[in-house]
Structure formats: C-alpha cells, structure tokens
Amino acid sequence: MRIALGLQYEGSNFFGWQAQPHGNTVQNVFELALGHFAQVPLSTIVAGRTDRGVHALGQVVHFDTQLDRAESSWVRGVNAFLPPSIAVQWAKLVPPTFHARFTAFERVYFYVLYVHSVRSPMLAKRAGWVHKALDTDMMREAARHLIGEHDFSSFRSSNCQAKTPIKHLYAIDIVEDGLFVHFRFRANAFLYRMVRNIMGCLVSVGWHKHPAYWVAEVLATRDRRRAAPTFMPDGLYLLQVRYPDDFDVPLSNSRCFPFCTGIEL
Template sequence: MRIAFGVQYDGRPFRGWQSQRDGGTVQDELERALCAFAQTPLKTIVAGRTDTGVHGLGQVVHIDTELERTEFSWVRGTNTFLPETIAVQWAKPMPEPFHARFSAFERTYFYVLHVSAVRSAMLAGLSGWVHTPLDLDAMRAAAACLIGEHDFSAFRSSQCQAKTPVKQMHQIDIRQQGSFIHFRFRANAFLHHMVRNLMGCLVAVGRGRYPVEWLSEVLASRERHLAAPTFMPDGLYLAQVGYPEKFAVPAATLASVPWGVVWSDPATS
C-alpha cells in the first residue's frame, strides 16, 4: 500500500531535508517517528529536497507499507513522535502509479522578505531581511525575463545534481504587505539554490545596484559568477507541490506563517 503525507516543518533546527549519517535532518526525524508509530522502518520518498534553514508548508512524501491504518491514525500517530517543529498535516492512500517526486508537475516556493532599518528578533530564521527600501516595479520588470523555458545555469549551485539546467518558470509574483515583500515562484522544477540565487539578483536590482536589463544578461550568460551571491535561506518556504487532479492531493495550508501569506488566490498559469 502506498501512503502519501503532507508535511509542514520549520527548517531552522534542521540540516535540510535529506537524511544524513549523523542525523539532524527533517527526513531523519520523520522516518524515526513513522518507525515508532508503525513499529517497523519506513523509507520516505519526497517531492523536493529543501536546504538547511528552508521551511516546508506543503511538502509531500510517500511510503510503501503493508500496515493498514486509517488516515486519521497515520496523522495523529506519527505526530505523537515528532518534534514540535514538524507536523504531518494529512495522510492519504494512493494508487501505485503515484510518486511523490516523479508524479509532480510543478512546485511553488514563497520567499518572505522583511524590509526594516533594523532586524527583528521575532523573525529570526523565518523571514529574510534587508535594511533599505526596494523598488518593487524594477524587480517585477527584471523578473519578467525569467518566465518561460530557459537554461538557468546562472542560478544553479555547483552542487546541483539535476540532469538538466533547463526549467520552465510559470510565474513570479511580487507583492508588498506592510513592511513585508512576498515573492512567489512557480515552475515545473527548481535547481539547487535556484530560488535563493534569483532572490539575490532581484534584491540587487531592487536596491538599484543593477539596471532591470542586467538580469536578462545574467540569464543569457549561463555563468553563475556573474549573478549576485546566494541569498539567505531564512524566508524561503516550499509552499505547494502540483500533481495531476486524478490523485486528488490535498492542498497545502498556506495561512500558517505567523505574519500571514498574501497569496489567497491560487497559482494559475
């Protein structure tokens, strides 16, 4: 039997998603909790790995098991053994063709950026921060060149293991809410550090360090050293993973961020 789970986590205490020999990752904690509940080791397959400090609002995983439990039992039972920074939001039996990673056709990331002359102690690790105002119109204009299918090598980590740097960017939205700027990135898939590298470039344009046209030049160059430094992970959230309707994967709960998420409208192409 294949069971899918929706998982939410605060990435601050963990060394990213992927299991490591000495532990300390979200996957390690989730598999430990599943084992404690099921009384047998269970291996998880994830929709998308997240880095150290990156958060999950709508992460999706699946397991294969012969254990039969109700959806409610999977959720409550697993959460009993999880730390307070990780919580299973839903569980659902899936047909054999479903695969948390390979069945997904798109991913959506949010980045929450706090703009303030001084940093907030209450937002440490939960939001990015810049101390100078940003030009939203310039950032929006610069981001327009990223929409469509492109080689995103200029925004790819040297440690990226993706087979190809070519990805389809469906949507980039930038909205302001008080002292916060909310970014939404929706694509078929993302490269390692891709969103954080794009954020570094957009913030550089927003600060007036580069003209709007600079970002299209960086994209066309395919050279990572020409782009801005990788931006901090603090405000990055894996918000939603898209699957074919036939699997009826529950939508992520996006209103869980303490200061509120402005994306009440669904992501559309």
C-alpha cells in the first residue's frame, strides 16, 4: 500500500531536505523516525527538495509499505520519534498512481521579509530581513516580467539537478503588512534556489539599484551571473503542494502560521 504524509518543519538547523552522509538533513532525520515506528527501513519520495535553512508548512512525501496501520497511527507514531523541529500533520492512504513529486501540478512558496533599520532576534531564522525600505510597486512591476512559461536558467543554482530549466510561474503576489512584506510564488515546479535568486533580484529593484525591466533582461540572458546574489533562506517556506482532486490530498493548515495573514490563500 502507498501512504502519503504531510510534514511541517523548521529548517534552520538542517542542511536541506535531501539525505546526506553526515545525516543532518530533514530526510535523514525523518526516515530514521519513520523506520523506528515501522520497525523496518522505509524510503520516501518528496514533493520538493527544500534547500538548507528553508522551512515547510506543507511538504508532502509518500512511501510504500506492507504495514497496515490506521492513518492517525502514522501521525502519532512517527511524531513520537521526531524532534520538535519536524512534525507529521496528516497521513492518507493513496492509490499506487499517486506520486508526491510527479503528480503534483503546483507548488506554492511563501517568503516573509522584515523591513526595519534594526534586525529582530525574535525573527531570527524565521523571516528574512532588510534594513531599509523597499519600493514594492517597482517590485510588482519587475515580477510581472517573470510570469509565464520561461527558461529560468538565470535564476538556477549551478548544482541544480532538474532535467529542464523551463518552468511555468503562475503568479508572484507581493503584499505589504506593517513592517513585513509577504511574497507568494506559485508555479508548476521550481529550480534549485530559484525563489531565493528571484528574491535577490526583486530586492535589488526595490532598492532602485536596477529598473523593473532589468529583471526581463536578466531572464532573457539565461545566465546566472547576470542576476543578483542569492537571497537569504531564513524567510522561505514551502507553503502548499497541490494535486488533482481525485487524490483528495489535504492542503496545509497555513493559518496556524501568523506570517501568512498578509496574503489570501
């Protein structure tokens, strides 16, 4: 049988999702807990391999097993072996045609940015920070140049393993909320560090280092060297992964996260 699980994790102390020999990744820790509960090793497939320091409110994994357990038992049992920074939110028996990565048709990332002359230790590793005001109207104008299906090589990390740099970016929403600026990125899929590289360019435009049309020029070059430096991971969250309705996969309960209040989901 195939089981899908929804995960949340605070990623600041992990070296991203993907398993590594040193063991300090979300996948390493999660699969160890999963194996303790199941009493047999189980390998998982994930919807999106988040980068080092990136968080998740709506990560989805699946695995195959012969163990017959109630859905609620997978939640409580695996959580009993997980550290406070990772928690299973839901479990669901899914058909063998479900695939956490390949049947997903949309990923949604959220970035929360704190704008203030002085950093806040209360937001450390939970929100990005810039020390001076941003021109969000210019940032929205710049973002419009990225909407649609494009070759996003200019925003692709050099060690990205994706088979193609062509992705369809559905929307970038930018909302001001007091001292915060909220960003929501919706796409069919994302390249490695794509959101953080776009964030670097948007912040540069917001500080008037470049005009809004510069982002279109960067996109057209397909050259990572032409873009701004990669932005910090601290405020980046994998918010939701969407699947066809036939699978009836729950969406993340993002309203439990206070920073999401600035954007209608």
